[in-house]
Amino acid sequence: MLEDYNSRTKKSKALWKRAVTLFPGGVSHNIRDFGMPSCGSYPPYISRGQGGHIWDVDGNEYIDWWMTHYSLILGHNDPVVKKAISDQVEAGHHFRIPNEPQVKYGEQLKEVVPLLEKMRFTATGSESTMYAVRLARLFTKRKLIGKTLGGWHGGNDALTYHMGHPYSDAPFYNGVSFDYNNRESLDEMLKKHGKDLAGIIVEPVIGAGGGIPPEDDFLVYLREETASRDILLIFDEIITGFRFRFGTAGDKLFGAEPDLLTLGKAAAGGMPLGVYGGREDVMALAAAGAEGGRWVGGGTFSSHPLTMAAGLAVLKRLREKKKEYVRLNKMGDSFRERLNEMLQEMNAPLTGTGYGSITFVSHLTKVLEGPLKTPGQLGALFDHDKQDIFQGYLMQEGVFGYHGLGALSFTHSEEDVEKTLAGISNAVRNMTC
Numbered sequence: 001m002l003e004d005y006n007s008r009t010k011k012s013k014a015l016w017k018r019a020v021t022l023f024p025g026g027v028s029h030n031i032r033d034f035g036m037p038s039c040g041s042y043p044p045y046i047s048r049g050q051g052g053h054i055w056d057v058d059g060n061e062y063i064d065w066w067m068t069h070y071s072l073i074l075g076h077n078d079p080v081v082k083k084a085i086s087d088q089v090e091a092g093h094h095f096r097i098p099n100e101p102q103v104k105y106g107e108q109l110k111e112v113v114p115l116l117e118k119m120r121f122t123a124t125g126s127e128s129t130m131y132a133v134r135l136a137r138l139f140t141k142r143k144l145i146g147k148t149l150g151g152w153h154g155g156n157d158a159l160t161y162h163m164g165h166p167y168s169d170a171p172f173y174n175g176v177s178f179d180y181n182n183r184e185s186l187d188e189m190l191k192k193h194g195k196d197l198a199g200i201i202v203e204p205v206i207g208a209g210g211g212i213p214p215e216d217d218f219l220v221y222l223r224e225e226t227a228s229r230d231i232l233l234i235f236d237e238i239i240t241g242f243r244f245r246f247g248t249a250g251d252k253l254f255g256a257e258p259d260l261l262t263l264g265k266a267a268a269g270g271m272p273l274g275v276y277g278g279r280e281d282v283m284a285l286a287a288a289g290a291e292g293g294r295w296v297g298g299g300t301f302s303s304h305p306l307t308m309a310a311g312l313a314v315l316k317r318l319r320e321k322k323k324e325y326v327r328l329n330k331m332g333d334s335f336r337e338r339l340n341e342m343l344q345e346m347n348a349p350l351t352g353t354g355y356g357s358i359t360f361v362s363h364l365t366k367v368l369e370g371p372l373k374t375p376g377q378l379g380a381l382f383d384h385d386k387q388d389i390f391q392g393y394l395m396q397e398g399v400f401g402y403h404g405l406g407a408l409s410f411t412h413s414e415e416d417v418e419k420t421l422a423g424i425s426n427a428v429r430n431m432t433c
């Protein structure tokens, strides 16, 4: 099926053969096979990136939409970020003792995101959502956590459930879920469990669960309903933070302020980072010896100097580009509009969702009438096998992505957008012939 791709990626094939003998499923993150084994193939092994493009070990070039799981809003190899990292390497790359860049980065984050009255840094987003949830439990003295169907908050035990259709996996412990944008589903969960819920965690724009922005002031409603029941509201802004504007999205774009929030990805331009923070009275429970607290925090690599240095450089660069977010968001919005027009003309059972620079393309079991509005709706219609095949064909077209595509960076060009549209058109045609 992917004859052309397979014949051009011999070195990747050899590496994949070795990898499957070492790692379960051949990878250290389940999605990093990019669905290629379902196409009888393997993922490309990437050796270099520049701007919005990457090259594999065989020298093939791809337009990169994956952008390190949406982290690289400045593109691969940004010179300012690169220099900040190498300057810090010269000074010593990790001490595991407090360092100055940590304080500077914290000060600057707080200036941009005043909701972070107090914060902590981790090495991953998964840790930061885990600690945010732990703090909600400690603060409210309740055990249960709510999340959205399809919501991916990292691989920690507290939140790794109900991510994929049919959302039937049992939570490891004390978890329930509801369908985003669906007030009835939220009301039902609150009616059943409202008294026991410590916190509800949501991404302002659902990421892995389908690229779904809030509709009809859903976040405002969620804020009101959680506040009236003393349930802590946690916004997971690990994808959305610094993605659509210089700062967070939930409060400024969608009108609702959380009690706690998490950041990661774009906030440190590709270096390993998680941030959790928010209300001072809640965060106080993280301090050693705090009354009513338990152990919150840790991590040999938390507030790593290289990450802190990169984060400072990212904030400097993004501050300079503050106004350019408008252009980037428009580029994504108009791309999605044209994409959906094209898919409709082709009568293809695929749909593009997203917000601003983020676009997901989902292969469904039937042609959809009207827009996709909730992760529950996506779960019921998602065609896993065809999705993998679609992505395999996209790879053959030189377009690299997951969840059907990914995110634009400030370095992507209009030409990249045109080539992606042509690539998608070819991929859909190749699938049906």
Ligand SMILES: Cc1ncc(COP(=O)(O)O)c(C=O)c1O
Binding pocket: 069, 123, 124, 125, 126, 127, 129, 152, 153, 154, 155, 203, 207, 208, 236, 237, 238, 239, 264, 265, 273, 274
């Ligand atoms: C919304 C969201 N939260 C949390 C995480 C987990 O972050 P990490 O992969 O850094 O552990 C991710 C990662 O994809 C994410 O998209």
